Amino acid sequence: MNFFPESNSSIALEIDNLFWIITGVVGIATVITLFLFVYPMITRKKKRTKIERYMVDFTHKHRIWLYTGMFLLLMGDLYILVKEHSIWQRVEQELPEPDFKIAIVGKQWMWEIIYPGPDGKLYTDDDVSAINNLHLPVNRVIHMDLKALDVIHSVFLPQSRFKQDVLPGRTITRWIKLNKEGKFDITCAEICGLGHSMMRGNLFVESEEEWKDSMDKIYGIKK
Amino acid sequence: MTEHKKTGFLKRFFFSLDHKDIGFQYLLTAMFMAAFGGFFVYVFRYNLAFGPDDIPLYGNLAAKEYNQLVTNHGAIMIFWVGMPMVLAVLGNFLIPIMIGTDDMAFPLLNKISYWTFLLSCIVLLSGFLMPTGAFGGGWTMYPPLSVSDFGYNNPNTTFKANFFTGNTFFLMAVALEFISMLMGGINFIVTTLNKRAKGLSLMKLPIVVWMINIASLLFMFSVGPLIAGTFMLLMDILVGTGFFDAYRGGDPILWQHLFWFFGHPEVYVLLLPSLGVVGEIFSTFSRKPFFGYKMVIFLVLIAGILSLVVWAHHQFVSGIDPGAANIFSLLTIIISIPFAGMVLAYLGTLWRGDIKFTVPMMFALGMLASFTFFGGFTGLHLGSNVFDIYAHDTYFVIAHFHYTLFPSVILGGFAAIYYWYPKFSGRKLNKTLGKIHFWGTFIFFNSIFIPLFWLGLQGQHRRIFDYSNWDKLLMQPNHIMARQIATVSLIFLIITQFIFLFNFFKSLYKGKVAEKNPWKSNTLEWQASSPPGHGNFALYPAVYRWPYDYNHPDRDTDFLPQNEK
Amino acid sequence: MSTKFHNEGLAHEVEYPALNDYHGHPNYLKVYITLLLLFGISLVASYLNNFLLMVTIVFLVSTLKALLVINYFMHLKWEPIPLQIIIYMALFALAALIIGVYFDVTVVPRDVYTP
């Protein structure tokens, strides 16, 4: 049984790996805790003196046991944090040089995709907009200006492990690099009213030539 | 003790100032609201598994109704079931009697708090009668949607048109509920600090009283900004101010911050009293002193303070500053440490214990197990900001927070009910039915949410009426089957609860009469008669020891009540 | 009637001022005059041209005023320490809130997308 849907972006595998790292840390903790849980239940009928049961003093020994447990988890936590920090920085805090820039605007209940016109610059008069169908080239760094018009939406590309809420009143720029051709999904992950479940788009990841063709088509229709 | 006067139903359930009666009223109201919440979840889960047509007991479901049901299920289960169940019921019933006093510090305030709560229930449910229908924008009420379904071009302009909407009623209900719980919380804190029995120092308090008080304090500190925010949002809807309107300088993200600044401590508000109950039950049924009492209180205080500064992990992808997200991720993951210490201390109580598998003990074990293994540990996944990019707003989150809230509210609540039922009714619940109820609840609860973890990892996002749009991603046979397993389990879970209801109400009148101290427990409430009359104690007890002296080596009996020298 | 040990019943049943509950009495007039002086300072400061200096002075003075009121008029100084902690915890919560939200609400570019 596969745990994740197919992946198509450079960060997808890193995120999947992080999941397994955390699951590993949690797994070890689970085994220890499970033992502490089950062992007293198995041995509950054993004859014990009152003194053995009566552990009213929280002695140094007990404290050390408790601290050891907490310390082990702290180590696990720090391991997770170290692993995740660099990924987070690359994904959210740094913007590599873009090869191509687009804008995505969430509206009730569709995605408006604004492509830069033939001049290659966004927010000029020759910008072209399309609804719901996003064509992107493979293996290129793409910047996306994410906006919303009316209520909060969330751009969620499940196969790219990409998600970003879009809010009216601010533009959020994120980058993405896709490494697999095909047709993928764009979904809205933040409730946005009546048509929330109909708010679906398609992400077409295409090779350079195919992508040029489809861009020509988009420009052509508008021209 | 004072004579237990026969009082009329109306007098007892509407005007009585006695803390036990008020606790019982909260309990009944919470059960009543839980019926709504349970019915809602049944309807929309049925839709997700078997389609929107011809849902038994409901009919056809529309997308708008789906949103309304999802929203109200969330709000009801947290604010109108969870809050009263673990805070108001336990606090009202337990605090005065466990600290050996006659009643709350302010009985009238207590009653007003209940009335406000009842009013908030009525306001919430009357939202369904509004011309536009109930509110359907998610229980988190994120602004542009909660101000109007149409964002900035809101067609409703008049005050009246905006007032009679589900949005307004929902918000008013939430605000009233907060105020009610705030009044209750003040009462709990003052009662505990001020009315303790002679000799009962803070370090001799039962752990559950500590937990309820810390929870009340946390609630009080965190809810203030949200009450302010609720006023602001209400004015946005009604008057047309622009506090959260991006086109008028407002910021929708501010609401999210105000909401989650409350929303995260709220989880601990629900969790801590329940952990307190589990602590009491563990100690009693392991016949062992509570392990690391001071340590646990210290850790809870640390966790409480930390919980005030981790809220933004609900917003990693909602457009907050990515640099700040690093800090919030760090704090969130660090908060697992005090909880790990607490769980280990709790397991230390079980260690070498003479464990007795009574029904409350089973619920307590079930609570701690499901909370730790699934709720707590998946918290690490979601606390990590990178994985949260993917998991946010998917069913992984849903499964995670149900694994924290369901054990806290439902399993912990049942543990408390089974444990203290002999005290507040004077009769015993049927043990066999109780065990069936436990296994049914526990197994079906797990089989609902484990498939949802998997669905979440598959990318199934929340609050979607119909997944058929994502035929490749989410409509494979495996996905459909997982959704159906969850739904069928849910139906069985709901059916199991009828066993409990039958047991609960039948035993009120026909159950075996319980002795004064059926579990041989140490805390003060077991020294009062069952059920305690008005005023609780014939003679106010003086306290000589802490409440967990089980199996004391110097004594013949294996328990030693707090008021014995 | 049963024997009762502790503070109990409604508050008005308790003799006032309650036993053991004595807090000192500061010279209220002195505090009041200080408050008025501080108030005067903040008014004068409001005519300063330097914005930053003005804001700093005004808010320092407000904090000082608030401390005077809460400690002397409200006798918080003479209250039990746990109670003081509870009150100041509220301020801690607010400080956490404002620091956490500052970067998301204040330090963002102003930008409104209109179609």
Added chain:
Amino acid sequence: MNTSINKKPTLRDIPQARLGVWILIAGEFVIFGGLIVAYLLYRFRYPEWAEMASHTNIVLGATNTFVLLTSSYFVVKAHDAAIKKDKNKITLYIGLTILSALIFLVVKITEYSQKIHHGFTFSGKELVEQGKHIESTYWGFYFLMTGLHAFHVIVGAIVLFIVMMGARKGKNYQRIEVAGLYWHMVDLIWIFLFPLLYIAN
């Protein structure tokens, strides 16, 4: 003077009502604090709010500050009188406090009518029509914060009145302290609202 002057009372020694009001005050602090935090954050973000803040009437604001500070002094004197169980002084000082509250409210109403007259309303519709979208929200905060505060003033005055009537009948002296605490809180909040809304422009 009492001998236990240096000994702090324990939590169990202080009357429940006072403890309760202290906890309530902590709760109120966070409620108003939430509003103030929201206001401050927006205020930092929008320099154009400074211009709006200059439309507030600093003279009336200062008058109100003075009135509330003075009333705080009266309340504390009333508390002093309550300890001595001096009914006349209690009536005098609480009467003065309620008078201050009335003055405060009258000034507030004058101020509100001025603002509304100039087109600065709660919903800010007039400003939006002039194209001043962002500025309009300032008045939302102004009216919401001062309005909520004025509501507390009214509640406090009513409470003080009830308490005074009780004290005149010679009972419930400790209620004066409790109501006084609440009144001080109203003053405390104003101490922060005044510079926020009136001075810092």
